[in-house]
Amino acid sequence: MSEAPILELKNVTSAYGRIKAIREVSLKVYPGEVVSIIGANGAGKSTTLMSICGVLKPESGEVWYDGQRIDGLPADLLPSRGLCQVPEGRRIFPRLTVEENLDMGAFFRNDNSGIEHDKNRVFQMFPILLERRKQHGGTLSGGEQQMLAMGRALMSRPRLLLLDEPSLGLAPLIVQQIFRIIREINEVDGVTVVLVEQNANLALKSSSRGYVLETGNVVMEDDAQALLANPDIRKAYLGE
């Protein structure tokens, strides 16, 4: 790929207090890609995402998004630039209604007709949300909440979407539906997606490339197909 990457991490180190969660992580994401970051519990996958979107300030290293350096920027400036995250555990607003949750996704936007259009698009993508429009977010099932969290993120019209464990705690059928939507977002809407997953098999099958994190280090990066075929990966993450 000769194009400039939309997202690039250069030797990013982040820590919680004195414990370094990721060390010198470097990765590149090109426009239009789906990139997975896979790894075991505590490998630093979520930390990587939190360091990208500014909730966690990296100790050292640089984060570049769309040709600009964004590490050290406050998290709330990024959604308006087209970088949005669906956080781990969904974190919808339980006592706001489904519709209000979606409105929160478009918080920084002022174009009412555009917001309305995007809301309809989200409802079209997740018809169940339309049905539950007036219901509180907290009363939805896990799968519906995941859909709501994704819909909420889409309301900000992202160009780069960071998804943290979208399959966490969901039934296999729902997981398939979620991944179908992820592919649709990528292919139809042209959103670049970074996918963090424990379900390595499913994640790699939906991605073009993948990074493998182990105890805070990138230990491998390759095409998704190559990673799927790699015997070490199969042994460690695919349970073979």
Place this chain on the structure above:
Amino acid sequence: MTIRASKLWLGYAVAMVWFYVLLWPLLGIKAQGLEFAASFAIWAKVAVAAAVLVAFYQLKEAGAFGFVAGPSQAAGKALSAVSRRVPTWLALAVVLGCAVAFPFFTQRYAHDVAISVLVYIILGLGLNVVVGLAGLLDLGYIAFFGVGAYTYALLSVHFGLSFWLCLPIAGCFSALAGCIIGYPTLRMRGDYLAIVTLGFGEIVRIVLNNWMSLTNGPNGVLGIKGPDVYWFKNGSFEHMWLNNLEQLYYIILGLAVFTVVAVYRLNYSRIGRAFEAVREDQTAAELMGVNTLRLKLLAYALGAVFGGLAGTFFAARMKFVSPESFTFIESAMVLAMVVLGGMGSIPGVILGSLALIALPEVFRGFELYRMFVFGGVMAVMMIFRPKGLWPAKRLGTRSEEKD
């Protein structure tokens, strides 16, 4: 849900033993020695009363009151059906009409109580923005009341500025105070924030108490003017002071209505929604592009404005302010109103203020036991209606949303 009889009476026995263990030290331990008769006499009365209540409960569970329960339930249903059919604006108009007509049917003393209720309604609604909407537990809210009161007191005494001019000025000063206090404290969350706001509330009071050259310290500021108007009379506009309680009542009623409308509008605005989002999940709100610190500051400042408005009126009505009026217990009272009434609910806060200010006045005879009853009522409320007297609609459940 029926509790088995044996379990019920066991609970009764435990409660009575516990009650005696609490009661006896209060009445029985004296300098001359230990005494049992007095405490036992009171205990026996309470025990009999409780036994009757428990027996009644058992009979009710057994269906002995079916002949009452049936019709009363039907009546309740009919009542709620009627109330649902009455449009909101009509209900509001009736309430407002009663409030406007109130002074014509009542005496001076009632006006006095009504004025304090309305002051506390404004305070409660202001705190409601901070606690109910934005979810920031503020234990020093009364400080803004004090800032508003002192702003008007000093401007009136030293510069002779009018009440109407000072209302917005005091609002601005309180908002400024909110920002100054909020900027360092609002980075904290939950319990830490509560402790720090408690500290700042006390700081404001102690500053008022010790800044002799400006505030005259604990002696307070005397000679504050009431509100004035130019009233059309005898063919020309005449200047007059509004010192009459009735006139003051209408001023504070106007301020309260303004507050209700403002808070209602805020509640359903984009900013109000963002306040709630920050309350629900701060990190998620940040990820949605909400500048949480700025938003929390805004909530704090908006809450403070209403505190300042109420304070201005308070100073104009009392004609005197001293730091004593702004102690922690006042903050606790306002917070209690918000919690008792229902966090985030406007009618709830109004009910809460009525309950906590007007009811103690009605039961003046029991003044000695006021705090005792107060504590008891709060405990019972938190068990049976933890969401408050009139819970906010947003906090409803799934089934309520459906119908």
